[in-house]
Amino acid sequence: xxxxxxxxxxxxxxxxxxxxxxxxxxxxxxxxxxxxxxxxxxxxxxxxxxxxxxxxxxxxxxxxxxxxxxxxxxxxxxxxxxxxxxxxxxxxxxxxxxxxxxxxxxxxxxxxxxxxxxx
Amino acid sequence: xxxxxxxxxxxxxxxxxxxxxxxxxxxxxxxxxxxxxxxxxxxxxxxxxxxxxxxxxxxxxxxxxxxxxxxxxxxxxxxxxxxxxxxxxxxxxxxxxxxxxxxxxxx
Numbered sequence: 001x002x003x004x005x006x007x008x009x010x011x012x013x014x015x016x017x018x019x020x021x022x023x024x025x026x027x028x029x030x031x032x033x034x035x036x037x038x039x040x041x042x043x044x045x046x047x048x049x050x051x052x053x054x055x056x057x058x059x060x061x062x063x064x065x066x067x068x069x070x071x072x073x074x075x076x077x078x079x080x081x082x083x084x085x086x087x088x089x090x091x092x093x094x095x096x097x098x099x100x101x102x103x104x105x106x107x108x109x110x111x112x113x114x115x116x117x118x119x
Numbered sequence: 120x121x122x123x124x125x126x127x128x129x130x131x132x133x134x135x136x137x138x139x140x141x142x143x144x145x146x147x148x149x150x151x152x153x154x155x156x157x158x159x160x161x162x163x164x165x166x167x168x169x170x171x172x173x174x175x176x177x178x179x180x181x182x183x184x185x186x187x188x189x190x191x192x193x194x195x196x197x198x199x200x201x202x203x204x205x206x207x208x209x210x211x212x213x214x215x216x217x218x219x220x221x222x223x224x225x226x
Contacts, residue, residue: 035215037163037217044206044217044218044219044220045155045157045163045206045208045217045220046217047208047214047215047216047217050213050215059213059214061214061215062120095162095163097162097163100165100168102210102213103151103169103210104153104168104169104172105153105155105165105167105168105208105210106153106155106163106165106208107165107168107174109162109163109164110162111162112162
């Protein structure tokens with residue numbers, strides 16, 4: 001069974017850096033795009049970007065370009081989402097998800113990582 | 120960017136009701152549309168992709184239709200497990216956008 005398992009909840013202060021992870025179990029990590037989705041408290045889903053783990057080809061939503069960095073390490077089947085300087089407005093649940101194929105939606109989701117940033 | 124507008128934002132319905140949610144795209148997206156269900160505290164779950172393809176394991180009471188700019192998700196007979204928030208999502212040229220969501224509540 002394919003699973004994406006994300007790292008645990010984080011509590012940070014404004015200005016700190018953070019890297020969260022998404023580990024793939026049970027299927028070929030390099031055959032699918034992995035996306036990241038933000039959900040602020042009580043709000044809807046926002047697509048942040050996607051990465052092709054085989055060569056780290058990355059596409060960002062214009063809303064998140066320059067705000068976060070996506071990366072992947074295929075040797076450990078893990079994708080990452082990094083902030084260099086957190087803001088209180090980054091407080092949200094972050095999900096990683098696998099694209100079924102480029103146009104077919106995200107079929108496997110991680111459990112989410114809650115990031116809380118205090119000012 | 121392509122904008123996705125769902126309606127209604129909230130829908131009150133009873134078990135057994137037929138429920139329809141609409142999603143409109145700001146420009147044509149062919150059939151590159153997916154629907155998700157999300158329950159409180161849980162990750163979203165893919166229901167429909169390519170506008171009308173039912174993901175394996177999803178109950179057949181869920182169906183999707185539409186193309187270009189107008190799409191619908193229909194639940195033929197609402198079940199207690201279906202009370203949740205539903206999102207549409209479009210794909211176009213390496214860009215994805217979600218609708219704002221439709222919450223299906225118990226009437």
